Amino acid sequence: GQQLNQSPQSMFIQEGEDVSMNCTSSSIFNTWLWYKQDPGEGPVLLIALYKAGELTSNGRLTAQFGITRKDSFLNISASIPSDVGIYFCAGQLDKLSFGAGTTVTVRA
Amino acid sequence: DSGVTQTPKHLITATGQRVTLRCSPRSGDLSVYWYQQSLDQGLQFLIQYYNGEERAKGNILERFSAQQFPDLHSELNLSSLELGDSALYFCASSVGSSGGRGETQYFGPGTRLLVL
Numbered sequence: 411g412q413q414l415n416q417s418p419q420s421m422f423i424q425e426g427e428d429v430s431m432n433c434t435s436s437s438i439f440n441t442w443l444w445y446k447q448d449p450g451e452g453p454v455l456l457i458a459l460y461k462a463g464e465l466t467s468n469g470r471l472t473a474q475f476g477i478t479r480k481d482s483f484l485n486i487s488a489s490i491p492s493d494v495g496i497y498f499c500a501g502q503l504d505k506l507s508f509g510a511g512t513t514v515t516v517r518a
Numbered sequence: 519d520s521g522v523t524q525t526p527k528h529l530i531t532a533t534g535q536r537v538t539l540r541c542s543p544r545s546g547d548l549s550v551y552w553y554q555q556s557l558d559q560g561l562q563f564l565i566q567y568y569n570g571e572e573r574a575k576g577n578i579l580e581r582f583s584a585q586q587f588p589d590l591h592s593e594l595n596l597s598s599l600e601l602g603d604s605a606l607y608f609c610a611s612s613v614g615s616s617g618g619r620g621e622t623q624y625f626g627p628g629t630r631l632l633v634l
Contacts, residue, residue, distance in 0.1 A: 479552035
C-alpha cells in the first residue's frame with residue numbers, strides 16, 4: 411500500500427503558539443484528509459481536501475493539498491489546551507492510507 | 519458525534535474465543551470500512567463493504583470475517599483469538615459513491631478488544 415511519512419512524530423507547544431505538521435508520500439492521492447484522535451476515541455475528521463492546490467480552513471485549522479498531489483500540511487493557529495491529541499493525515503486513492511500520527515501536547 | 523455507532527465499547531475475552539463487533543453507519547451511507555489500531559501498527563485498513571457486497575480487502579487475517587446486512591449495518595467476526603489481536607477496532611462509513619466527497623470516511627468511537 412501507499413506509504414505516508416508524517417512529521418513531526420510529536421511536539422510540545424506553548425499555549426497560543428502556531429503549530430504545523432505535514433505529510434508526504436511517494437504516491438499521488440486524489441483526496442487528503444486530516445483527522446484528530448483523542449485517547450480512547452475514534453478519529454474525528456477535521457479537514458478534507460479534494461483538489462490539488464486547495465487551501466481550506468476550519469476555525470483555527472488550515473490545511474493545503476500539495477500541488478504535486480503527494481503532500482499536505484496542517485496548521486493550527488493560537489493553540490489551546492484542547493488541541494492536545496494525535497493528528498493523522500490520510501491520503502485516498504483506491505483506499506485510505508494513514509500516516510503514523512503527530513502527538514501534540516500543549517504546555518499551559 | 520460522527521453518526522457512526524459501534525458496540526460494544528469494550529470487550530474482554532480469552533484466547534481461542536470468537537467475538538462479533540457491530541457497526542451502524544451514518545444515515546444514508548452505503549459503505550462501511552473496518553480498521554484495526556494497535557500501538558505498533560497504527561491504523562490498518564481491514565475490509566470495506568458497499569451496499570452489502572465486499573468492495574476492498576486490506577490486511578485482514580483469514581480468522582477474521584465481516585459482512586454487511588440489508589439494513590447496512592455491519593459485523594466484524596474475529597475467531598480463534600490470539601493475544602496479538604488486542605487492539606482498537608474502528609468502523610467508518612461513507613456515502614460510497616466513487617471519488618471525492620462521496621468516499622470521505624467518518625469514524626465510529628471504536629471497540630476496545632482485550633484478549634487475555
